[in-house]
Amino acid sequence: MIKQFCLCLIVCFMFTTTIAQNCQYSLKGKISDFHDNSSIIGASLQIVNSNKNTITNFDGSFEFKNLCKGKITIVIKHVACESKTISFIISKDIVKEITLEHHLEELEEVVVKSESKSESTSIEKSIKKDIITNFSDKSLGDALNTLSGVSSLNTGNTIVKPMIHGLHSSRLLIINNNVRMFDQEWGDEHAPNIDMNASDRIDVIKGANSLKFGSDAVGGLIVVRGKKYARKDSLFGSSLMSFNSNGFGGNLNSEIIKSYKSGYYTKVQMSYRRFGDFKAADYSLTNSGLENINASFRLGYNSYLKGFEFYYSQVNNKFAILKSSHIGNVNDLVTAINSLEPRVIKEFSFSIDNPKQSIIHHLGKIEAYKRFQGFGKLTFQYDFQVNRRREFDLRRGDLKNTPVIDLRLVTNSIQSDLQVKPNDNLKLNIGFLGRFQQNNPISTGYRPLIPNFDKFDMGLYTIGNYSLNESTELNAGIRYDFSKIKARKWYNITDWNETYNYDELFPEFETGTIAGVRIFTKPQYTFHNFSTGLGLLKKINDDLSLFINYGLANRVPNPSELFSDGLHHSAARIEKGLLNINKETANKFIVSMERNNNNFGFVISPYFKKINGFIQLIPVGISTTIRGAFPVYEYNQIDAEIYGIDIDLNKKINNRLDYYGSISLLRGKNTSENLPLINMPAANFNNKLMYFNEEFKQLSISITHKTVLQQNRFPDYNFFTLDPVTQQDVFVDISSTPPTYSIFGLNISSAFNEGKLQFELNVENLFNTSYREHLNRLRYFADELGRNINFKIKINY
Amino acid sequence: MKTMKTIKLLAVLFISSFVITSCGDDDVIEDPNVEELITTITYTLTNGSDVVTLKYTDLDGEGGSDGTYAISGPFTAGASYTGSIKLENETESPAENITEEIEEEDEEHEFFYTSSLDCTFCSLVIDKTDIDGNGNPVGLETSLFFDTPATDGSITVVLKHEPSKPNDGTSADAGGSTDVEVSFNITVL
DSSP, X not given: OHHHXXXXXHHHHHHHHHHHOOOOEEEEEEEEETTTOOBOTTOEEEXXXXXXXXXXOTTXXXXXXXXXXXXXXXXXXXXXXXXXXXXXXXXXXXXXXXXXXXXXXHHHHHHHOTTOOSSTTOOEEEXXXXXXXXXXXXXXXXXXXXXXXXXXXXXXXXXXXXXXXXXXXXXXXXXXXXXXXXXXXXSTTOOOOXXXXXXXXXXXXXSSTTTTTOSOOSSEEEEEEOOOOOSSOEEEEEEEEEXXXXXXXXXXXXXXXXXXXXXXXXXXXXXXXXXXXXEBSSSEESSOOEEEEEEEEEEEEEXXXXXXXXXXXXXXXXXXXXXXXXXXXXXXXXXXXXXXXXXXXXXXOOOOOSSEEEEEEEEEEEEEEEEETTTEEEEEEEEEEEEEEEEEOOOXXXXXXXXXXXXXXXXXXXXXXXXXXXXXXXXXXXXXXXXXXXXXXXXXXXXXXXXXXXXXXXXXXXXXXXXXXXTEEEEEEEEEEEEEEEEEEEEEHHIIIIISOHHHHOGGGEEEEXXXXXXXXXXXXXXXXXXXXXXXXXXXXXXXXXXXXXXXXXXXXXXXXXXOEEEEGGGTEXXXXXXXXXXXXXXXXXXXXXXXXXXXXXXXXXXXXXXXXXXXXXXXXXXXXXXXXXXXXXXXXXXXXXXXXXXXXXXXXXXXXXXXXXXXXXXXXXXXXXXXXXXXXXXXXXXXXXXXXXXXXXXXXXXXXXXXXXXXXXXXXXXXXXXXXXXXXXXXXXXXXXXXXXXXXXXXXXXXXXXXXXEEEEEESTTOOOOOOXXXXXXXXOOOBOXXXXXXXXXXX | OHHHHHHHHHHHHHHHHHXXXXXXXXXXXXXXXXXXXXXXXXXEEEETTEEEEEEEEOTTOSSSSOOEEXXXXXXXXXXXXXXXXXXXXXXXSSOEEHHHHHHHTGGGEEEEEEEEESSSSOOEEEEEOOBOTTSOBOOSEEEEEEOSOEEEEEEEEEEEESOOSSOOSOHHHHOSEEEEEEXXXXXXX
16 A cells, blocks of 8 residues: 555656756755854755755755756754754755754753753752652652751641751742742741642752852752653653541642643643641640642643743642640740640541631743754743732631731742853853732731832843863852832831831831821832852762852842731741841852762762851840730841751662661851851751662662751750749740650552552651651640551552 | 744733832821730729729730839728729720620630739639639639738739630639730738
């Protein structure tokens, strides 16, 4: 059949050529590289359905002679390029310049080499899809906690805030699908609103390669990535179900991806997570459940020349907060600290009562890129975020269902990046950013903790990557940022004039509007920041590399550091920002020696950070109200040093048995007052022994162990307060840290049907150890989680 | 071409968001009313024509100026008083009576009274005389008996929200969160 068809085609072809007869035309041309216009030598050209072929000469030129009138099709091939097919209508002599996409690997690289770093000189750690799956029913912070140098600041067990080298909140940039997250990250109990299940890889950048995203990555960068899909027609997806004995809940996650050979792709993902009250080793943690509903959608087009991506995600988080942590004043806090068990212990329940948090985060972006011949790649992105955070507390009467905090933060950004490669060794990125942000407190019958403000940011950067030779790479960048904050806020006039002396310090903020004991003000700030980054990679041999990073970061104070003013109900403390807080400047040095080898590998990474004007929130005294006394926490600025070392090891014991270990040691010093820094992670180490049998259903069994030592270096902010009931002074121990703990875990996983069906069984806190972690804000009230048995099924289709 | 259009459209949207939002810049935003604020606690103790009031007022809430006390007259030794407590938000006009809210939710609230007197072998007994729907004490109404004179002493009033009821009569056992905690200095002649 096919033979006949071909024969027929050839006959037809001959027929047309015989009719045309007119065969004295020529086609001349030159083939060059799309990027730098350099000539491509030795590319082969073949006219389809003929024996005419040629090869480009030393200057990339070629010529076909004696062409007949009519249509011809030429296939051009070159070793490092994608074949290209072009048709011409021959009716005269033609001269044509043809470009080939010489660096096709670049596009494929993202698909194939998932091991690659975001920048070659960057000091970073990655979490791959399998670990993300492993933590499918936990939070981003829990998954990152497995990396050395990364810890978390928790509120209970569901609100988990990642910390890199002891730094968190505004000091960490979280980049979600190339969008910098703005989800009111300033609060200690504000966890990032990210559904990990929507991502394919998460990078933690500890070093200095962050200028593209901002100048304020004092702590580091967390990059949550999606995946690029190969250009082929396919439809695939997966569904995951998990069940946990602790909290009697789990999650459901499904994703489906359709990709086309043309370059288009689309992905839809949804997840639902639900837990009831969790259990500590000895008691139920009443009101600690959660409910999350998340969805994400991607639509894009990928080709070498151009592409775009549209991304939208919505995260709905509802977190119950331990009932016992709701306290009225400092004496309630003393009672809580002194009692060994939480005040309220009830039967298991799925209900999420007050206090609770309810957060919705919308994130939308559109990104487009185009490559210009002989010039470079231009990327443009617009993104939009809305974060609505509602915190509910125990209230009286009609206000029971009204939150005490209701804030809406809207962020709009545009950014563009131009990447040029003047030669094979040099890559330059030049970019621009514009951002507008607005915070609107919604009426709650309370004075908002964060006032109305508008914030405008602009940034410019240039980053260069230079390959000095085969084994050495250099990276250097500089960035300028401009920020303007305009706030509108009512102050208590006694506080304004007397407590803080603002009437003399900031008379320009006053508007002249006074109502009773309240004064209306318009604080305005302008900041200019310069930041730099330097990176060096030296490959010592095939698997041993040395990385050296230096970074200068500047961080503008966030609104809570400037404007917080009032009772933070969920913390039973009065928090006060100060209008004279200035920016924070950090010099970061980090070195990493990495041996990438399955038999024996390691990463040894010491670091040193000098932070001038480090902004911290510390207890400064007591304020008496009609509700009794409250500790007052004030933001202040000191100079700080943070230094430490992260070590990771892997060793193959035999064919089936591997050992992994890590140690994180850190010291934080308040050099202004010669005190330890508050809330610094304690020394900790992890061990894991893993058995893996590829042949037997990919069976993997691992035992994990984690020890966190007691933090003995903490600033002592303990104080005495009068208990009016007993009329005696009582000691308020808010600083002392809980003792050392060790927990063990067991993980068994297996895959059937060529990996289409995966099972996993985890036992967390195997021995049901009761312990408290000093970086948990609820450590005064209750223990951490007890034993949990977790079962997961994943189906790939 | 289509991408260009989209970019243009987005640029327009972006710029217009600046314009729209910057309009309201010069407006004075409303200072939200603090609705649940308790500014004033008045404990009125009556023995016939002998009326003693213990009052604490903090009109600007937490921060700002300190609260003020207004304590009338000494108590009379050997006398019984009936006490009644009133909570108000005086930043509203007329002042909001919060005692009514507590009466409505009396199962979720309880007052606790403690005292210390600087005298030997003297005591002050404060009894709660009202009960909630479950038959547990509330403490809006009280009776007191001062047995001997004291030159110095104090009465502390604590209001707990969501205490465990019944309890052993102490605020520590009741738990819950504290809505009011005020100590008054008193003398008994």
